[in-house]
Amino acid sequence: MKIHIIKHIGKFYLCSLVLLAAVGCSDFLDESDPSNLTPDSFYTTAKHAESAVAAVYADARFVGDGAGIFSSNWQLLEAVTGTSTTQTAQNSDLNNLYSLSYDANTLHIRNWWRGVYRVVANANLVLDNVPxxxxxxTEKAKVLGEARFFRAWAYFYAVRLWGDVPLITMSQSATSEDFSPVRTPQKEVYDLIVADLLEAESAGLAWTDDSGRVSQSAVKSLLAKVYLTMAGNPLNETARYADAASKAKEVIDNAGPIDLFDTYGEVHDENLGNTVEHIFSLQYNDEVAGNPMGNMFPNFQPVTYRGPSGTGSTVPEIEFYNSYEDGDLRAVDREGWFYSSYYLNGSGELFDLGAPYIFKHFNVTANGTLGVPGTAKDNLNMPIIRFAEVLLIYAEAQNEAGGPNQAAVDALTRIRDRAQLTTPALGAFDTASFRDAVLQERWHELAYEQITWFDMVRLKKVYNSETGGFDDFVGHVNLSSDQALQEKHLLFPLPEQEMINNPNLTPQNPGY
Incomplete structure (x- = not known):
């Protein structure tokens, strides 16, 4: 199923339904003159509805697109955390992210803005025309639910990256009254995100979907994540902790086929995509687009069928790697999230890499393993929401809403059991100590999944990998660059070119 869905999403992406123009592909459209299609003439059949929402799925893969030499868009959310560093210095924009000296002209920031709003634009086209x-x-309701999920997902990134952002809820043209929109207060953006997800929740989506389409469990999980974020900086709506706990508990209690994988290797097994722990992922298939996490390969080391290759532009910061507890399976070579040795050219003799590298997104099937050459086709998906995160959302939110209870400790214990770590009993915790325990697990379990930065911002706290405690955001020194975080870093700057194109976006975020 997964390959079938991805092939069709990819075909539609290649023939493109982008913003206001639509051109046809024979797999989707029946019109005799597709070169003259307009939104009015396109949205007339069920196939058109499916094709339109397929374009939204395809556009969501902007997260993995390139951002100049040896860099990808997702690195925007990793380089600034301090949990990674780089072995190459050939991309000035990426270097500026690592050194916290980025500005309104940084390519990654510009790409994220354009990517987010392309998803919004195509979701709006679906929501305006498919009804x-x-x-x-029943099928119509599902398509609209998927579009609402993606619009909420895109705006959730936008509001966390830039704060007040334009809130566009209708498809646009050059004659639209709000073609040059002003920025909308964050609270109103969050209100739309919640409203979209509540609508999607009742759209009749399947509980899980192994084809990679949006499921009801994905909607509920994202809503729990949104509530958790609203409870922190900058909205500080602390009542939302109870909402986050309640929504996450719905997923935990009704999990069905959803669970933690038994092993960490299964988390990055391409044959297990969209199953068990993977609640929602960006879909990749080498026939359309291969997995985009290659910048985590070590620099010019023969760990794959390609021989000596890789850029090393995102590698672990050594003190963060060392902060994992003794015995934590996640830090064991080739057992958890890291590897410090691998097989020559992917399938030969074991050799020492000289340092730990990120194994979490390493595709053994594509790249090879002992005695088994790689397929050279990286069909591994990019995880967006794993069940592990839902367990940690519940544990944190329940603790903040009413203190730790047995269910919260059980959720934390499930994470630590897989890591082969012992978890204290409920009576050993108070609210403060349980908070620290859960947040430390978030840093260690969810590392390198583009989540940590947003934790830093909503908590205004940063895990100190040398002390094991938590520093205030402002003043924390990223060990990867020896640079301190400032107040301005709680938001990214709006892209300069977007502000030139639309003067109504002013003022720029403070400090830029």
Missing amino acids: DIEMDE
Whole structure:
């Protein structure tokens, strides 16, 4: 199923339904003259509805797109955390992210803005036009639910990256009244995110979907994550902790086929995509687009079928790696999230890499393992929401809403059991100590999944890998660069070119 869905999403992406223009592909459209399609003439059949939402899925993969030499868009959310460093210095934009000296012209920031708003634009086209199509009402509701999920998902990134952002809820043209929109207060953006997800929650989506489409469990999990974020900086709506705990508990209690994998290797097994722990992922298939995490390969080391290669532009910061507890399986070579040795050219003799590297997104099937050459086709998906995160959302939110209870400790214990770590009993915790325990697990369990930065911002706290405690955000020194975080870093700057194109976006975020 997964390959079928991805092939069609990819085909539609290549023939493109982007913003206001649509051109046809025979797999999707029946019109005799597709070169003259317009939104009015396109949205007339159930196939058009499916094709339109397929374009939204395809656009969501902007997260893995390139950002100049040896860099990808996702590195925007990793380089600034201090949990990684680089072995190459050939991308000035990436270097500026690592050194916290980025500005409004940094390519990654510009790419994220354009990527987010392309998802919004195509989701708006679906929401504006699909309701009028004559098609099965159950299927229509699902398509609209998927579009609402993605619009919420995109705005959730936007509001956390830039704060007040333009809130566009209708498809646009050059004659639209709000073609040059102003920035909307964050609270209103969050209100739309919640409203979209509540609508999607009741859209009749399947509980899970091994084809990679949005599921009801994905909607509920994202909503729990949104509530948790709203409870922290900058909204500080602390009542939302209870909402986050309640929504996460719905997923935990009704998990069905959802669970933690038994081993960490299964987390990055391409044959297990969209199953068990993977609640929602960006879909990759080498026929359309291969997995985009290659910048985590060590620099010019023969760990794959390609021989000596790799850029090493995202590698672990050594003190962060050393902060994992003794015996933590996640830090064991080739057992957890890291590897310090691998097989020559992917399948030969074991050799020492000289340092730990990130194994979490390493595709053994594509790259090879002992005695088994790689397929050279990296079909591994990019995880966005894992069940592990839902367990940690519940544990944190329940603790903040009412102190630790047995269910919260059980959720934390499930994470630590897999790591082969012992968890104290409920009576050993108070609210403060349980908070620290859960947050430390978030740093260690969810590392290198583009989550840590947003934890830093909402908590205004940063894990100190040398002390094991938590520093205030402002003044914390990233060990990867020996640079201190400032107040301005709680938000990214708006892209300079976007502000030139639309003067209504002013003022720029403070400090830039």
